[in-house]
Amino acid sequence: MxxxxxxxxxxxxxxxxxxxxxxxxxxxxxxxxxxxxxxxxxxxxxxxxxxxxxxxxxxxxxxxxxxxxxxxxxxxxxxxxxxxxxxxxxxxxxxxxxxxxxxxxxxxxxxxxxxxxxxxxxxxxxxxxxxxxxxxxxxxxxxxxxxxxxxxxxxxxxxxxxxxxxxxxxxxxxxxxxxxxxxxxxxxxxxxxxxxxxxxxxxxxxxxxxxxxxxxxxxxxxxxMDSLRDAADKTTAEIEEQISASAELSGAIQGLEQQYDAFQSGAERENLLAESTPMPTGDELAAQFEAFLAERDDRDN
Structure with a gap:
């Protein structure tokens, strides 16, 4: 044993x-x-x-x-x-x-x-x-x-x-x-x-x-929590910068917002893992954000 x-x-x-x-x-x-x-x-x-x-x-x-x-x-x-x-x-x-x-x-x-x-x-x-x-x-x-x-x-x-x-x-x-x-x-x-x-x-x-x-x-x-919240605020600002530069990303986020708000209000009870409106997949959105973050890292270096 x-x-x-x-x-x-x-x-x-x-x-x-x-x-x-x-x-x-x-x-x-x-x-x-x-x-x-x-x-x-x-x-x-x-x-x-x-x-x-x-x-x-x-x-x-x-x-x-x-x-x-x-x-x-x-x-x-x-x-x-x-x-x-x-x-x-x-x-x-x-x-x-x-x-x-x-x-x-x-x-x-x-x-x-x-x-x-x-x-x-x-x-x-x-x-x-x-x-x-x-x-x-x-x-x-x-x-x-x-x-x-x-x-x-x-x-x-x-x-x-x-x-x-x-x-x-x-x-x-x-x-x-x-x-x-x-x-x-x-x-x-x-x-x-x-x-x-x-x-x-x-x-x-x-x-x-x-x-x-x-x-x-x-x-x-x-x-x-101060430094962690500062890092979160910085990341959010960087995400917003990327979204504002892309009509495709902006539309995708708006679609997710509508889906989320409808779920929260009880208008539809779909699992939030589902995507009920046409929009880029999570992988496609992630790829665009990763490309942006890579560009940012190159600028920082």
């Missing part, structure tokens, strides 16, 4: 905590707009933190399916970007301690990894586990971002009702953690931020803002 505790090592003495929240995002599944990565990455960039646990990625990852980056300089190797999956301890703006788990989604040993997360959460006396990621939706960026909340108990789920019924989707480790932890009586919830489908492949800071705002409502944690 494999021991789940063999999958991680503790870094230093464990802190004395009382019902901390554990926020987690593991890269590998859908994360439209980089919502989860940007949100938790922002917190680690803004808040002082220390690693309290490190997982054994050599056991968990298939390096050949997503090869780490190495740097070659002239005639020798100078760097290796080793993947890390860690749990960090930090504090919010009020001094409340909480935990962040980030890194690549494991390729193997999902059940053992989930058991290890549960054992680590018990040792750290975690009171609530919260995941966040982005999903692409047929919505315009000119309207407030929606979200789908889900949890291990109905009482944990707040906000507007989900636009989805009962569906089957590809499995992912974030969902499995919520499912397994909930079955053992732990409070676990998650937020899927609805990101405009044409921005799904780009970094969209507004999605990270929506994610952290949702986490604040669900946990009471207070985060530094």
């Amino acid at each position: 494999f021991d789940p505790t063999d999958l991680y090592r503790l870094d230093g003495d464990l802190p004395e905590l009382s019902d901390p929240v554990l926020l987690y995002h593991l890269e590998g599944f859908v994360d439209a707009g980089g919502a989860g990565k940007l949100a938790l990455g922002h917190l680690l960039a803004e808040l002082e933190h220390r690693i309290v646990a490190t997982f054994d990625v050599d056991r968990l990852l298939d390096y050949r399916s997503r090869r780490p980056v190495m740097t070659f300089d002239g005639d020798h190797w100078v760097d290796y970007d080793a993947p890390e999956l860690v749990v960090c301890l930090t504090h919010d703006m009020t001094g409340t301690p909480f935990l962040i788990m980030m890194g690549p989604e494991p390729d193997r040993e999902w059940e053992l990894f989930t058991e290890a997360v549960g054992m680590l959460a018990t040792r750290l006396k975690v009171g609530k586990l919260v995941s966040v990621h982005g999903i692409p939706m047929g919505v315009p960026h000119t309207r407030p971002l929606g979200l789908t909340a889900h949890g291990s108990r109905p009482e944990l789920v707040t906000g507007p009702p989900s636009p989805f019924g009962k569906v089957q989707v590809p499995g992912n480790i974030e969902a499995l953690i919520e499912f397994r932890m909930g079955a053992k009586g732990h409070d676990a919830l998650g937020y899927a931020i609805h990101v405009p489908h044409y921005l799904a492949q780009a970094e969209y800071p507004q999605a990270a803002v929506a994610a952290l705002e949702a986490i604040t409502r669900g946990t009471g944690l207070v985060f530094p």
Whole structure:
């Protein structure tokens, strides 16, 4: 029998905590707009933190399916970007301690990894586990971002009702953690931020803002948001610049706005993933925005 505790090592003495929240995002599944990565990455960039646990990625990852980056300089190797999956301890703006788990989604040993997360959460006396990621939706960026909340108990789920019924989707480790932890009586919830489908492949800071705002409502944690909101405002301005220069894009966004407004008013109850009016696909819109962003990067460089 494999021991789940063999999958991680503790870094230093464990802190004395009382019902901390554990926020987690593991890269590998859908994360439209980089919502989860940007949100938790922002917190680690803004808040002082220390690693309290490190997982054994050599056991968990298939390096050949997503090869780490190495740097070659002239005639020798100078760097290796080793993947890390860690749990960090930090504090919010009020001094409340909480935990962040980030890194690549494991390729193997999902059940053992989930058991290890549960054992680590018990040792750290975690009171609530919260995941966040982005999903692409047929919505315009000119309207407030929606979200789908889900949890291990109905009482944990707040906000507007989900636009989805009962569906089957590809499995992912974030969902499995919520499912397994909930079955053992732990409070676990998650937020899927609805990101405009044409921005799904780009970094969209507004999605990270929506994610952290949702986490604040669900946990009471207070985060530094100024720099992230500034980045969101800058991105929105750049998107508007691109749209104003293209009649095709402007018409497509107007079509999405009409569809969204009709859905919100109850005039039609189509899934927002559908496109009821002729317009460019999400891939076509995304390609135009990516071309614009590439041109912007060339100008900046």
